[in-house]
Amino acid sequence: MNSHTILLKPKREKPVIQRHPWVYSGAIEQIPKEIENGNVVDIADRQGNWLARGLLNRDSQIQIRILTWNEEEEVDHLFWQRRIEQAVRMRKALFPTSTATAAYRLIHGESDFLPGLTVDQYGEYLAIQIGSLGIEQRKVELAQWLMEATGCRGVVDRSDGVHRRKEKMPPLGDPLIAGERPPDLITIEEAGKRFQVDLFNGQKSGFYLDQRENRQRVATYCQGKRVLNAFSYTGAFAVHALAAGAIHATNVDTSYGALSQGEKHIQENGFDSLRQSEHIAGDIFEIMRDWRGYDHTDGYVDDQTVNEEPENDSDYSDTFDLIILDPPKFAHSAGQLNRALRGYKDINMLALQLLPPGGILATFSCSGLVTADLFQKVLFGAAIDAKRDLQILERLGQPADHPTAITFPEGNYLKGLVCRVV
Numbered sequence: 001m002n003s004h005t006i007l008l009k010p011k012r013e014k015p016v017i018q019r020h021p022w023v024y025s026g027a028i029e030q031i032p033k034e035i036e037n038g039n040v041v042d043i044a045d046r047q048g049n050w051l052a053r054g055l056l057n058r059d060s061q062i063q064i065r066i067l068t069w070n071e072e073e074e075v076d077h078l079f080w081q082r083r084i085e086q087a088v089r090m091r092k093a094l095f096p097t098s099t100a101t102a103a104y105r106l107i108h109g110e111s112d113f114l115p116g117l118t119v120d121q122y123g124e125y126l127a128i129q130i131g132s133l134g135i136e137q138r139k140v141e142l143a144q145w146l147m148e149a150t151g152c153r154g155v156v157d158r159s160d161g162v163h164r165r166k167e168k169m170p171p172l173g174d175p176l177i178a179g180e181r182p183p184d185l186i187t188i189e190e191a192g193k194r195f196q197v198d199l200f201n202g203q204k205s206g207f208y209l210d211q212r213e214n215r216q217r218v219a220t221y222c223q224g225k226r227v228l229n230a231f232s233y234t235g236a237f238a239v240h241a242l243a244a245g246a247i248h249a250t251n252v253d254t255s256y257g258a259l260s261q262g263e264k265h266i267q268e269n270g271f272d273s274l275r276q277s278e279h280i281a282g283d284i285f286e287i288m289r290d291w292r293g294y295d296h297t298d299g300y301v302d303d304q305t306v307n308e309e310p311e312n313d314s315d316y317s318d319t320f321d322l323i324i325l326d327p328p329k330f331a332h333s334a335g336q337l338n339r340a341l342r343g344y345k346d347i348n349m350l351a352l353q354l355l356p357p358g359g360i361l362a363t364f365s366c367s368g369l370v371t372a373d374l375f376q377k378v379l380f381g382a383a384i385d386a387k388r389d390l391q392i393l394e395r396l397g398q399p400a401d402h403p404t405a406i407t408f409p410e411g412n413y414l415k416g417l418v419c420r421v422v
Contacts, residue, residue: 008029036056041054060133077141077145084107091121103190106401111404114135122182122199126150127158153182154181155178188207207234210402211236234261238262241324242269242277250277250320285350329366348386359421360393362418364396368412
């Protein structure tokens, strides 16, 4: 047994044997003081039997992130290069005709057997998100190997501040890790539509690549429809909807900058932004309550609207035909789950109150803690409270460049339902 071996408590080895990549603090017997955070450590059961090898961070709730279950596999520079090349080969098979404007998930953390590392490729540039201290300590070398494997020109760090704090990582400095600094906006193409991505200031890594196929699926329901795109960000769902024949799209988001970019996307894809779209900044919960005639004293008022007479073509006493709900993650931890479920139920109930019979609701959750079954139960509760009958037409999820390791169900985080109001 080497000096960097960590023993598990009795009867706590089963998840490791079953190849789940996380070892929580409660499963560990003790950590020798001389082992520094970020080091590669071996994991053994109480009898000293070798189980796995991973990266240590005693300051995290997830104290070990497992890299390999093969005792002969050393975690050296060749290990990292092999894992990166394996992920790159998979994406080349998925996108054999990739162009300079192609955008996709290159490495999906634990599900690509690189826990704590997420990488998105935007043409000739890479955006990485780091979720573990061990990866943070190696990010410069990883960035260089990523550039070698892909031929990309630069790598920027878009790590989420929440994860950095949880892992006790230092504050993010200059986001450029290696290579050339990307331009302020990068043009990408998605199913013939063109979008501008800000790798430095955009949400997530700059664009919601996990919704690529879902935007196309939802668009098939949009012909002749008035579409509400809630939590719109830069309006990609609206662009696809208009391209599929929607007569009007309304984007709602809290960010003025994102809405401005969404309007540009509509224009740059050949649509009349003044006639075919509207862009509203604000809290979608409050906005939808106003549209449905919400009485802040007595609660929801069924079958009433704010205005008796339409003031213009965008008056919201006319309901939308199709509503898209793509909110940000509501649950970042188990302690936030109940509050998140209330939020999902509330927003879906409001949407259902706006939809007429035959209306379509495309609703999503990207909270990994909210399972597909639980999300459907939430929608069931929302439908009951809204006094609407629903039919599920489609179940949607994340695309193949966001795979899920069979031993890591948490990687299957994106859930979507396309429903029809009966």
